[in-house]
Amino acid sequence: MAAAEPKPPAGVAAARRLARGCWSAFWDYETPKVIVVKNRRLGVVYRSVQLLILLYFVWYVFIVQKSYQDSETGPESSVITKVKGITLSEHKVWDVEEYVKPPEGGSVFSIITRIEATPFQSLGTCAESMRVNNATCDSDEDCVAGQLDMLGNGLRTGRCVPYYHGSSKTCEVTGWCPVEDGASVSQFLGKMAPNFTILIKNSIHYPKFQFSKGNIEHRKDGYLKHCTFHEVSDLYCPIFKLGYIVEQAGENFTELAHTGGVIGVIINWDCDLDLSASKCNPKYSFRRLDPKHIPASSGYNFRFAKYYKINGSTTRTLIKAYGIRIDVIVHGQAGKFSLIPTIINLATALTSIGVGSFLCDWILLTFMNKNKVYSHKKFDKPSQQDCTLTDARGLAQL
Known part of the structure; x- marks a missing residue:
């Protein structure tokens, strides 16, 4: 007679039953219970929250922020500048080659408006400046x-x-003598400086969308030779008068010319590439960048020297230059319709509408007069008899 097959331990059998139950429950479909509450005030709150969320996504997210677009910030940019004009000081006529530093025409340059020159400095001994400590x-x-x-x-x-x-x-010191404050001569170059013209040539490129554009109109009739910038009629004539830039930055030209300062010319390229390229236009703004209200660091100046020979000896003229530094800053953002951000934001909007249900459920179960009745209807709880019967069956199986 064959031996009886040994039964598995009770714990193993219970584990198998639990695994089979979990596997079976995995394929079940669950749906929340819906309760219709006839309460106008609660309904008004529910629909109001839904309406606010809907307006937020339609107006702000999709219309203002244009979240249905793929975007790119920080365009690739090049800036070329050119200054023209002459001015007078107490002793000479100054042209562009003398008052623009550096002369290369980059995005940052300085226009000298006042100098303190110390001529005929040579290597020797002389009295130190009284402004030096001790x-x-x-x-x-x-x-x-x-x-x-x-x-x-x-x-x-x-x-x-x-x-x-x-x-x-x-x-006494050994160095370039006489020292600066011992023999410096001041000259003001700002008398005609407001009429200096500045050409700012800017080209941008958004590599993600393969889009490029410049701020100069393509014309062959010598347009740039007789135009100056105007926000409406001559937007694509980027020739600015220095006085106009300072005025738009909210500064007094005479004061700025004496103490020096830094003015930012900000070019903003915000482009909606779902529209035609003609709708992508530069926007210019101007503001002062250096902290003029802090006495310790207000103004802008720098020094340089011009060297020459007198009777075989090296001599120089030291120049402390005050001027208006122009910083051309280019930024912007381009956007174009893309399916992926559109789907993501639509899904976020539909999910967020459920916040109204959560809020109204909290009000219903917390502050309403019959909140216990609503709680009983919303959540099914097994009776004590069902629980006792279930526990007994479980013990019997073990």
Whole structure:
């Protein structure tokens, strides 16, 4: 007689039954219970929330933000500039080659409007500037030979010598003499500077959409030789007067010419490429970029020198230049219809409408007078007898 096959342990059998139950439940379809609540106030809240969400997505997301488009920010850009004009100072006539730095015509350049020139500087010994820390002295004992101040004008010799004017004395230094504040001459170049013209040639390219455009109109009748920029009639004539740029930035030209400053010319290319290329136009704005209300760092100036020979000796003219620096800044964004962002935002909109149901359910089950009745109708709870019977069957199977 064959031996009886051993039964699996009770725990293994229970695990198998649980696995079969889970597998069977995996193929079940579940649907939420729907309860119709005849309450006008709750219905008004529900429809109002739905309407607000719908308006948000239709007006803001799709119309304002154009979220149905694929977008690209930061176009590839090139900027070429050219300044024209002459001006006068107290001693000479200045042309473009002298007052524009650097002369290459890039996106950042400076127009000199005032200078403080120190001519005939040569290598030798002279009194240090009184603006240098610990430069004043009463005797040679106050000056240390060989001392070098990083903010000074040279190496100290150890002698205390009379200053350039007045009765004060400062320590003597070896360097380019005389020092700047001892013999500088100021000249103002800004008298005719507001009439300087600045050509700003800009081309942009959006590589994702293979779209390119420039800010100059393609004409062969010498249009650029007699036009100046106007936002309506001459949008594609990017020739600006310096006075116009400063005025649009909200600054006083005379004050700015004396102290110097930085003006930003911002070119914005926001392009909807679902429309024709003619609808993609540059928008110009102007503002001052340097902090003029902070005395310690207001204004703009820089130094350079011009060298020459006198009787075989190297001599230079040191120039401290104050000017208006122009920074041309280009930015923008292009967009074009794409199916993927459209589907994603439509799905987000349809999902968000469900927020109204969640809010009204919370009000219904929390603040309504018959909230316990609604809770009982919405959620099915097994009776105590059903629970006892289920527990008994489970124990019996074990």
